[in-house]
Amino acid sequence: MSHRYVVVGCKLVAVLLLWLGSSAGDKHAGRAHAAEHQEHTAHGPAGLEEVVLLIQSQRNTFHARHAAQRKVELLQQATELGQGVPVVLLLHELSDYEGDWSILPALPHLSAFYGQSASWFFFIEEGTRVTLSALLQVLHRYQVQEEWFLGKPLYDDEASIIHHYAFSEDLGSFSYPDPAAGWALSTPLLQRLAERIQYKSLKSDFTIDLKHEIALYIWEEGNGPKLTAVPEFCTETRDNCATTFTSYLPNCGDPVSKRDVFVAVKTCQKFHSERVPVVKATWEKDAEFLEYYSDVTDASIPTISLGVPNTERGHCGKTFAILKRFLSKDVPKADWLLIVDDDTLIR
Secondary structure, three states: OOHHHHHHHHHHHHHHHHHHHHHHHHHHHHHHOHHHHHOOOOEOOOOHHHEEEEEOOOOOHHHHHHHHHHHHHHHHHHHHHOOOOOEEEEHHHOOOOHHHHHOHHHHHHHHHHHOOOOOEEEEEOOOEEEOHHHHHHHHOOOEOOOOOEEEOEEOOOOOOHHHOOOOOOOHHHOOEEOHHHOEEEEHHHHHHHHHHHHHOOOOOOOOOOHHHHHHHHHHHHHOOOOOEEOOOEOOOOOOOOOEEEOOOOOOOOOOOOHHHEEEEEEOOHHHOOOOHHHHHHOOHHHOOEEEEEEOOOOOOOOEEEOOOOOOOOOOHHHHHHHHHHHHOOOOOOOOEEEEEEOOOOOO
16 A cells, blocks of 8 residues: 555544544533633634534435535544634534524523633534634634624615514614624623523524524624624635635435425415416416415315415414415325415426
């Protein structure tokens, strides 16, 4: 065996051991460096060992595999950089609680296990690429004792129903992070948020736009920090970026059969004669199972009334009613539920 193959093999073994050690020791690492962490009271972090990277992963095998690959890449990069080894976590592995995907319920866990050793918590998607050396430079600009919420800011171009028309009078006054570029919380902020969640339950278990709702929760009607813009957090590659986003078209296998999809069309009485005919004339024929749900019963379409009145702002009640009906024996059993509005065009 040549010397080159021995070296490569050793590197791969080293990365594998780092990953296994990180997975086995993650829950105990939070206390191991507590004393050392307290010494860094100015700018920080001193090294990657004070950074927790959380990959917003999902349980299904496709996404779990991509997230695990990203974890290996990050640990290998840290080994080559030689400035400490970060804790790299997969969100779906934190606990058995399904609601962890919405981040906020997971904060008490993160605070309990890593709050004493970490200076920063950095949240990324599975497609986010991170240059660790550049990330350290960015984080070093901010005082670790203070509350910081860092990210690439997004703004609403117009008042949005999914944001409940928040800040409609001044859309530029509020920003929220682009999760693809990554976003960071300093430990003091994360700990305070975790305590708030523990002692006061989250108001809603229904999430529409996660990134906006996280920013609203952190801002706390002006009592908490707003998002601080970090130009090095990027989604497209340019000079000095600490992060970029890799978009790809996944190979999802063969198309799903039409018999495996149940289509629920949301409508209301005033659109029965205006919008529904367009659906019927275009893509309705391509759906194997389809029902129209309205605020009234109309046999000519036909529509089904779910007992939920029409509303101009928010449609959660109708959506929950559709979910309940889909799980009942009143509709054909299907693997997938597709909910669309009466002005949705599908091809």
